[in-house]
Structures are given as structure tokens and as C-alpha cells.
Amino acid sequence: MSRPFQRIAIVGMGLIGGSIGMALYQGKIAEEVVGCDLNVESLDLALSTKAAHRVEKDIVKAVKDAEMVILATPVRTYPSIVKAMKDHLEVGAIVTDVGSTKSWVVKELETLLGDDNPFVGGHPMAGSEKKGMEGADRYLLENAVYVLTPHDRTCRKALEKVKSMVQALGARSLVLSVEEHDKMVAMVSHLPHMVAVALVDTLGEVTKEHPSVTMLAAGGFRDTTRIAAGDPQMWYDIACTNRNLLVEKIDHFQSLLEKLKREILTCGQTIQGTEEPLKVRLQKARDLRLSIPGKAKGLLPGIHEVIVTVPDRPGMIGHMARLLGDQGINIADIEILRVREGDGGTIRIGFYQAHEAEKALQVLSQDGIIVKRC
Numbered sequence: 509m510s511r512p513f514q515r516i517a518i519v520g521m522g523l524i525g526g527s528i529g530m531a532l533y534q535g536k537i538a539e540e541v542v543g544c545d546l547n548v549e550s551l552d553l554a555l556s557t558k559a560a561h562r563v564e565k566d567i568v569k570a571v572k573d574a575e576m577v578i579l580a581t582p583v584r585t586y587p588s589i590v591k592a593m594k595d596h597l598e599v600g601a602i603v604t605d606v607g608s609t610k611s612w613v614v615k616e617l618e619t620l621l622g623d624d625n626p627f628v629g630g631h632p633m634a635g636s637e638k639k640g641m642e643g644a645d646r647y648l649l650e651n652a653v654y655v656l657t658p659h660d661r662t663c664r665k666a667l668e669k670v671k672s673m674v675q676a677l678g679a680r681s682l683v684l685s686v687e688e689h690d691k692m693v694a695m696v697s698h699l700p701h702m703v704a705v706a707l708v709d710t711l712g713e714v715t716k717e718h719p720s721v722t723m724l725a726a727g728g729f730r731d732t733t734r735i736a737a738g739d740p741q742m743w744y745d746i747a748c749t750n751r752n753l754l755v756e757k758i759d760h761f762q763s764l765l766e767k768l769k770r771e772i773l774t775c776g777q778t779i780q781g782t783e784e785p786l787k788v789r790l791q792k793a794r795d796l797r798l799s800i801p802g803k804a805k806g807l808l809p810g811i812h813e814v815i816v817t818v819p820d821r822p823g824m825i826g827h828m829a830r831l832l833g834d835q836g837i838n839i840a841d842i843e844i845l846r847v848r849e850g851d852g853g854t855i856r857i858g859f860y861q862a863h864e865a866e867k868a869l870q871v872l873s874q875d876g877i878i879v880k881r882c
């Protein structure tokens with residue numbers, strides 16, 4: 509059967525480019541995926557993990573006869589890449605990207621690409637702090653929100669083609685203006701990253717006085733700072749290309765932190781008949797945080813979960829999967845939370861439907877497995 513795409517070239521076979529390549533190749537979406545990267549080891553890994561049918565270090569060879577080129581390098585590298593490839597693109601070949609910022613990218617690339625090659629800005633809202641082809645995962649973008657940022661002059665045919673690629677990846681496209689996109693990601697992605705960086709920085713300074721403080725850094729510190737381990741070049745490029753909106757959000761955050769500081773300073777000083785401001789704020793934050801869907805990627809509805817305590821017996825996970833499969837219950841997601849060698853561990857199993865989670869609870873507990881809804 510013929511595949512929806514003939515040849516797609518991906519420039520930057522890293523975490524995101526590699527993951528897209530795997531999904532396009534292994535999901536039989538493109539006849540040929542051509543991977544391009546400056547790093548030869550990434551190209552070798554792309555071949556051996558079926559993220560690309562063919563690899564090229566030379567961008568001109570990589571984009572030859574491609575119907576679509578996906579840019580997946582740090583955003584500030586895009587202009588030089590586009591300059592190097594633009595005279596070698598097929599007329600009508602679509603250029604798209606996965607970059608984390610959009611106003612700067614769309615403006616720069618549309619100026620560089622002529623009318624022969626439509627550009628559609630994109631940004632998959634999934635990823636991790638990992639870097640490179642080593643972290644790539646065929647299912648990384650599955651169910652993720654994938655933002656596309658066309659405008660009035662964007663070629664409709666090109667937009668539809670990119671939408672169909674996003675759908676084939678198992679992601680959900682969401683059309684936003686570049687401004688809406690950059691404002692929202694400044695809040696939900698770029699500000700949290702910089703706050704995580706500042707927290708880690710603070711820890712670094714305190715370490716000078718208390719060298720063993722990192723030993724006390726438990727779940728809370730780890731959860732709130734995981735993203736600070738992200739690639740510095742990528743985040744430098746993001747900060748530079750979304751500077752004003754990010755600074756706006758940092759100001760907003762600072763003013764709330766100031767308020768919080770004042771409320772902490774006056775805590776315990778109750779005014780009769782009113783609830784203490786600090787208590788109100790802590791409660792409001794808890795309620796809002798709990799209302800954000802658990803493991804769902806991006807803006808999708810929440811996944812319904814159960815937590816299972818698994819004894820350390822060979823084949824236990826396979827056994828549970830079989831029990832659920834026999835009842836027609838579809839596992840959406842599975843995650844090992846803790847493992848204790850020789851004792852057991854806990855795993856989280858996610859389902860798309862609440863009734864599937866309820867049924868799983870029943871089926872597993874009837875088999876003597878310790879399981880609870882969460």
C-alpha cells in the first residue's frame with residue numbers, strides 16, 4: 509500500500525527529530541526518511557534505530573527531492589540551515605519546524621524562503637530534559653498537542669499537508685497565532701525552566717556553606733527542577749527568541765513571589781473574621797494544581813490511572829497485561845514508579861476511559877494483586 513508521504517528530510521536527528529523520524533519510518537508514514545545532522549554518531553544511531561532510511565551530513569544531498577523538510581535543531585541555527593538548503597529544494601517542497609518559539613522563527617524563515625517553498629511553523633508540546641538521538645522515542649509525540657502557527661498568507665495546501673503529518677504521528681494539531689503561542693509557552697514552558705534554573709543556582713550557592721545539602725534534596729526539589737537539566741544551547745536560543753514575553757512573565761512571577769513573601773512574614777497575624785492570606789493562597793494553589801490533568805501530554809483530557817504494588821516475580825507485568833487484555837481493557841500508558849530488588853515495586857497503569865480503570869481495578873484485585881485507583 510502506498511504511504512502518505514514519499515520523501516521527508518529531517519534536519520537535526522536529536523531528541524525531537526529522531527523521535528519524529530522513528531514514528532514516520534516505523535509507522536510506515538513515509539517511503540523514505542532522510543536524516544541530516546552534523547554529528548556522525550547521531551546519524552549512525554538514527555540508522556540503527558530506524559529513525560531514518562538514509563542519512564546525509566550534507567544538507568544539499570539531504571533535502572534533494574524531499575516533499576517536506578522538518579527543521580529540528582536549536583532555533584537560532586535555522587537561518588543558516590535555510591540559507592544553505594533553499595536553492596536546492598524542490599519547487600513546492602514544504603518547510604516546517606519543531607522549534608519552541610514561533611514569532612522570531614516564522615519572521616526569519618519566511619523572509620529567507622521564497623514563494624516556491626511554503627513555510628508552516630510547528631511546535632510539538634512534548635519532550636524531555638534529555639538531549640540527542642539517545643533520548644529519541646517512537647512514541648514521544650503520541651497524543652501530544654502539536655501547535656501549528658499559520659497566518660493569512662500561509663499556503664492552505666501546505667498547512668493541510670503538515671496537519672496530516674501531525675495526525676499520522678498520533679499527535680493532535682492545534683492552530684494558534686504566533687503571538688498566542690509565544691505568550692502561552694512563555695508561561696507554561698519558558699518561565700518554569702528559568703525558575704528551575706534559579707532554584708538549582710540557589711542550591712549551588714547554599715552548597716558552598718552546607719556541602720551535604722544536595723543529600724536532602726528529596727522529591728519536591730527534584731520534581732520542580734528536572735527540566736533545568738535540559739540542553740543549555742536549546743534554552744539559550746529559546747530565551748533569546750522569546751525575550752520580551754519571557755521577561756514579562758518573570759516580572760509577573762516576581763511580583764507574586766513578593767506577595768507570598770509578605771504573606772509569610774505576617775503569617776499568624778489573623779484579622780478576625782477573615783481567612784489568613786497565606787492560607788488562602790496555599791489552598792488556591794493546591795486546588796488549581798490538582799485540577800491539571802495528571803499524566804496527560806499537553807492539553808489533552810486526563811488519563812485514568814491505577815497504582816499497582818507488584819511482587820518481584822518474573823513475568824508479573826506480562827501477567828497483568830494479559831489479564832487486562834483478556835478483558836478487552838486497553839492500556840494507554842505504563843510507568844514503573846519504584847523498584848526494590850528482591851522485594852517488588854509500584855507501577856502506574858493509565859487508561860483512556862474511567863470505566864477501563866474501574867474494570868482494571870476489579871480484574872487485578874480479583875487476581876490477588878494489590879491495586880488502588882489514583
Ligand SMILES: NC(=O)C1=CN([C@@H]2O[C@H](COP(=O)(O)OP(=O)(O)OC[C@H]3O[C@@H](n4cnc5c(N)ncnc54)[C@H](O)[C@@H]3O)[C@@H](O)[C@H]2O)C=CC1
Nearest residue numbers: 520522523524545546580581582583607608635636639640
Ligand atoms: N527538547 C524538547 O523537549 C523539545 C524541543 N523542541 C525544539 O526542538 C528543537 C530540537 O530540540 P532537541 O531535539 O531537544 O535537541 P537535540 O539537541 O536533542 O537535537 C538537535 C540536533 O541538531 C543537531 N544540529 C545542531 N545544529 C545543526 C546544524 N546546523 N545542522 C544539522 N544538525 C544540527 C545536533 O547535532 C543535534 O543532534 C529545538 O528547536 C527545540 O526548541 C520542541 C519541543 C520539545
Ligand SMILES: O=C(O)C(=O)Cc1ccc(O)cc1
Nearest residue numbers: 608633634635636637697735
Ligand atoms: O521536559 C518537559 O517536561 C518539557 O516540557 C519539555 C519541553 C521542552 C521544550 C518545549 O518547547 C516543549 C517541551
